[in-house]
Amino acid sequence: xxxxxxxxxQSLEREMTEEFEILKTTPSQFSFKNxxxxxxxxxxxxxxxxxxxxxxxxxxxxxxxxxxxLNDKISKMDHVRDEELQISQADETIxxxxxxxxxxxANLSTLDAENCTLTESIESMKExxxxxxxQSLQVEEDVFKNTVLxxxxxxxxxxxxxxxxxxxxxxxxxxxxxxxQPSEYVLRERFQEARALLLQKEEMKEARQEDILQLxxxxxxxxxxIDILSNSEGLLYNEIESNVQKAMLSVTSTTKSEVVxxxxxxxxxxxxxxxxxxxxxxxxxxxxxxxxNFQEAAIHAANSPNGFLRTMATIxxxxxxxxxxxxxxxxxxxxCSVLMETVPLYTLPxxxxxxxxxxxxxxxxxxxxxxxxIANQYLTLNTPIAEVLLTNCQCRSRCDCxxxxxxxxxxxxxxxxxxxxxxxxxxxxxxxxxxYAKCHELGGEKLLKLLKDIPSTDLAALLVLEEGLTLGExxxxxxENHNDNIFINLLKVLDESNDLKSALMGDTTxxxxxxxxxxxxxxxxxxxxIAEELQGFVxxxxxLRGAVHSLSNDE
Numbered sequence: 001x002x003x004x005x006x007x008x009x010q011s012l013e014r015e016m017t018e019e020f021e022i023l024k025t026t027p028s029q030f031s032f033k034n035x036x037x038x039x040x041x042x043x044x045x046x047x048x049x050x051x052x053x054x055x056x057x058x059x060x061x062x063x064x065x066x067x068x069x070l071n072d073k074i075s076k077m078d079h080v081r082d083e084e085l086q087i088s089q090a091d092e093t094i095x096x097x098x099x100x101x102x103x104x105x106a107n108l109s110t111l112d113a114e115n116c117t118l119t120e121s122i123e124s125m126k127e128x129x130x131x132x133x134x135q136s137l138q139v140e141e142d143v144f145k146n147t148v149l150x151x152x153x154x155x156x157x158x159x160x161x162x163x164x165x166x167x168x169x170x171x172x173x174x175x176x177x178x179x180x181q182p183s184e185y186v187l188r189e190r191f192q193e194a195r196a197l198l199l200q201k202e203e204m205k206e207a208r209q210e211d212i213l214q215l216x217x218x219x220x221x222x223x224x225x226i227d228i229l230s231n232s233e234g235l236l237y238n239e240i241e242s243n244v245q246k247a248m249l250s251v252t253s254t255t256k257s258e259v260v261x262x263x264x265x266x267x268x269x270x271x272x273x274x275x276x277x278x279x280x281x282x283x284x285x286x287x288x289x290x291x292x293n294f295q296e297a298a299i300h301a302a303n304s305p306n307g308f309l310r311t312m313a314t315i316x317x318x319x320x321x322x323x324x325x326x327x328x329x330x331x332x333x334x335x336c337s338v339l340m341e342t343v344p345l346y347t348l349p350x351x352x353x354x355x356x357x358x359x360x361x362x363x364x365x366x367x368x369x370x371x372x373x374i375a376n377q378y379l380t381l382n383t384p385i386a387e388v389l390l391t392n393c394q395c396r397s398r399c400d401c402x403x404x405x406x407x408x409x410x411x412x413x414x415x416x417x418x419x420x421x422x423x424x425x426x427x428x429x430x431x432x433x434x435x436y437a438k439c440h441e442l443g444g445e446k447l448l449k450l451l452k453d454i455p456s457t458d459l460a461a462l463l464v465l466e467e468g469l470t471l472g473e474x475x476x477x478x479x480e481n482h483n484d485n486i487f488i489n490l491l492k493v494l495d496e497s498n499d500l501k502s503a504l505m506g507d508t509t510x511x512x513x514x515x516x517x518x519x520x521x522x523x524x525x526x527x528x529x530i531a532e533e534l535q536g537f538v539x540x541x542x543x544l545r546g547a548v549h550s551l552s553n554d555e
Contacts, residue, residue, distance in 0.1 A: 004048075005048070008044070008045070008048050012041045012044060012045070015041075016037055016038075016041060019037045020034075020037070023037075035067065039060070039063075039064075042056065042060055043060070046060065086543050089543075090543065090544050093540075093544060094544075097505070277305070278305070278308060281300075281304060281305070281309070282309070284300065285297050285300050285301050285309070288300060289317075289321065289331075294318075294321070294323075294331040294334050294335075295334055295338075297318075297331075297335075298318065298331070298334045298335040298337075298338040298339075299338055301314050301335065301338075302335070302338045302339050302341075302342045303342060303345075307346045307347070310339060310346060310349070310353075311353075312352055312353060312356070314335065315332075315335060315336065315339075315353060315356050318331045318332050318334070318335040318336075319331075319332040319356075319360075329364055330360070330363070330364070332360050332363075333360040333361065333363065333364045333366075336356060336357040336360040336361065337357075337360075337361075337369065339353070339357060340357055340369070340373050340378050340379075343376075343378040348377075348378070348379075348380055349378075349379070349380060350380055351380045351382045351384075353380075354379040354380045354381070354382070354385060355382065355384050355385050355388070357373070357379070358370055358373075358379070358385050358388060358389070359388060361373075362388065362389075362392050362403075367402045367403060367406065370389070370406055371402070371406060374406065374409060374410065374413075381410050381413050381414050382414065383414065383416065385410055386407050386410035386411045386414065386416065386419065387407075389403050389404075389406045389407035389410060390403070390404065390407040390419075390423070393407065393426075395426075398426070398427065398428040399423075399426040399427050399428075400427065404423060404426060404427060405427075407423055408420060408423035408424065408427070411423060417436070417437075417440040417442060418442060418446055420436060421433045421436050421437045421440075421442060421446070421450060422450060422453065422454070424436060425450055425454045425456075425459065426454060430456060430458050430459045430462055431462060431466075433450070433459075434447070434459075434462045434463065434466055434467050437450075437467075438467065444467070444469050444473070447463055447467060447469065448463075448469070448473065448474070448477045451463065451474070451477055451478070452477060452481050455478065455481065455483045455486050456486065457486050457489040457490055457493060460474050460478065460486060460490045461490060461493050461494065464490075464494070464499075464503050465499060465503070470513075471494075471503040471504060472513030472515070473513070474490070475487060475490070475491075475513075475518055476513065476514070478490070479517070479518070479521065484521070484525065487521070488522070488525055488527055488530075491522070491527070491530045492527075492530070495529075495530060495533065500530075500533060501533075501537075504533075504534075504537040505537075515534060515537070515538045516538070518534060519531045519534050519535055519538070522534065
């Protein structure tokens with residue numbers, strides 16, 4: 001029995017030594033692994049010793065219970081220590097955010113002061129530009145008044161080549177008029193009958209007027225009675241009768257000098273003569289159109305008396321004319337160009353005529369003329385003009401054509417701020433577009449709509465870093481519109497510029513953002529590093545919200 005016990009002890013010592021070497025610990029070192037080794041040895045001894053087996057079993061059970069209790073307490077203490085560490089980190093984060101908020105408020109105050117200074121400077125510059133424009137306009141008016149030839153500026157009058165061309169054109173027009181004088185006389189003869197009827201009507205009016213005047217002279221009270229009756233509208237019968245009796249009593253005191261002479265009103269005749277002249281003017285224009293003299297017809301119509309042919313009806317008539325492309329430009333464009341050239345002599349064309357002139361120039365690809373008309377303020381600018389210019393732009397990606405530039409100019413002149421921002425973004429000027437939106441207070445919704453219409457990584461980054469939109473709402477906009485590449489590129493750009501962490505911390509409402517969906521999307525696209533960054537932010541934000549909630553409950 002003693003030899004068996006000795007063998008057992010040696011076997012246990014050998015096994016324990018091997019276990020300690022495997023665990024790389026010493027028998028005297030306290031650890032849970034050593035405890036397991038000793039527990040196993042005790043179990044072997046308990047099984048070998050029949051006498052002490054009940055007592056050793058109780059001792060082993062008591063130790064196991066106590067050690068399990070200690071392990072539970074240690075686990076709870078570790079958990080409490082972790083919570084204390086998280087709360088301390090949350091407090092530090094809150095202090096950091098508070099300091100950052102104060103710094104941002106100070107920067108905002110500085111920017112507001114600088115903005116006020118810049119606003120005052122801009123207003124001063126606007127006043128200066130207005131004064132310069134007024135002086136320039138006055139100089140142009142003075143120069144125009146001092147020109148010798150009509151419809152020509154001083155610069156044009158000193159251009160010998162231009163004068164030669166104009167002289168040749170006038171000579172051709174004069175020859176054409178001389179050739180068509182017989183047809184004009186024929187047109188005049190058409191109105192001989194109408195003129196005879198008008199003269200007959202005039203003689204009849206004069207005879208009737210003479211009869212009326214003679215009647216007034218014979219009975220002076222007649223006109224007085226007629227005036228009283230004409231002014232009695234709305235009166236009762238007794239009142240009218242009383243006025244007539246008073247007038248009859250005053251007949252004897254009425255002298256011829258008190259009777260107002262009737263002057264003949266020839267307004268109707270003047271209008272009829274004016275209509276006759278206008279009809280002849282229209283007939284001559286139609287004669288020119290039938291002969292194919294579109295240029296002369298356009299000049300004739302644009303310079304009509306009082307501009308009575310400067311109408312949409314005339315534009316539609318020129319627009320409906322057929323022509324061969326080999327002949328040159330269309331009659332539609334010819335009339336519109338002449339109409340614009342003669343604007344200084346007449347009133348500004350209304351919106352519909354301005355739109356037609358722009359369309360005519362676009363069909364002939366004359367953007368230079370449109371730019372000149374806008375600069376000279378010959379057009380009544382409106383939204384349809386800006387839209388047709390924008391539609392004429394054929395740029396597929398970044399707009400760098402003149403049509404897009406003119407559309408931007410029109411949108412800015414009519415104060416369509418949203419479309420002005422849109423045009424700037426189409427030209428790739430994202431910073432100017434965002435700054436323009438900020439100056440005109442368009443708001444975040446308009447900027448997100450711009451990002452939806454013109455998706456771009458640069459624009460998305462500007463909205464987050466410059467405009468102050470949260471990263472969550474920008475990412476949501478890109479995800480909803482299936483702009484996956486820009487979604488990932490934005491996160492990469494922010495990560496490479498070390499702005500991703502600040503952008504994430506700047507999201508004041510992380511609970512309203514589907515960060516889990518964003519993380520899954522990053523994993524699907526193979527961007528595991530960014531997904532881990534977002535996951536860390538989500539966990540940190542949740543811990544921060546939990547700490548704040550706990551502090552609020554404690555208070």
